[in-house]
Amino acid sequence: MFTSRAVSAIARRTPVRAFAKARPFTSSMARFDNKLNVPGKIAPYEEIKTEDDLLPPGTKPGQVPTDIEQATGLERLELIGKMQGIDLFDMKPLDASRKGTLENPIIVNGAGDEQYAGCTGYPADSHIVNWLTVSRERPIERCNECGNVVKLNYVGPESDPHAHDAHGHDHGHGHAAYEEPKTFADYVKPEYWYR
Structure with a gap:
């Protein structure tokens, strides 16, 4: 009983970092080694090819970043597209000038x-x-x-x-x-x- 109490006390005092494997510093820096993530430069929509191209350059220390300086992923792609007049997600409203019918929905x-x-x-x-x-x-x-x-x-x-086929068959995906x-x-x- 004494040993179990001693082990739990030692475990509480040991820093968590001792058990977790530290990430190498180079891997987190490598993803920013990208010509499209230059501070102050916004890549054109046509030059974006991978997810790494959607990482923002950030802002200078001590400044509050704008949306385009901190947005990532699909939000960044949408903002860059809007800056060039491209409505990426087709957000215009549906046609309300007429009533849809079966022949003309x-x-x-x-x-x-x-x-x-x-x-x-x-x-x-x-x-x-x-x-x-x-x-x-x-x-x-x-x-x-x-x-x-x-x-x-x-x-x-x-x-x-x-996807499943029209009959709902899974074709071996396991679910x-x-x-x-x-x-x-x-x-x-x-x-x-x-x-």
Whole structure:
């Protein structure tokens, strides 16, 4: 019993750094050895090729950094694009000048398997926002309040290593396939479907 108390007391007094492996200083400095991360220089959108190009140069000691001096990753890419007039994430609002129909739906661009679109009715703002979910498997959705129809225009990569096929099969990725929950629309006669 005395030895267990002594061991726990020694462990409390030992610095944590003794147990953790220290990172070499050169590895943290190597990622800043990049021609695009020069202080005061903002790389053009066309020159950004890797994630390392999205590390900011920072600011001088004693100064408060601006957004562009401290933003990293996708936020930095978005800011650099906006500075050159490129709307990277297509943030313009959906077409509200007309009501979407099955023959002529409102197009919603999306790069993922699923995209959300907010419908405020036609004319615009005639009802509260109803969030419609369109996906690659169900690209057309209708607002249940005003009847506005939106359709997904998939603009993402053609092949996705994590994607399932149209039947929900996993193809050996080791995880269970997602099965979309049944709704009332699944029990409608096929001749009434709008696909």
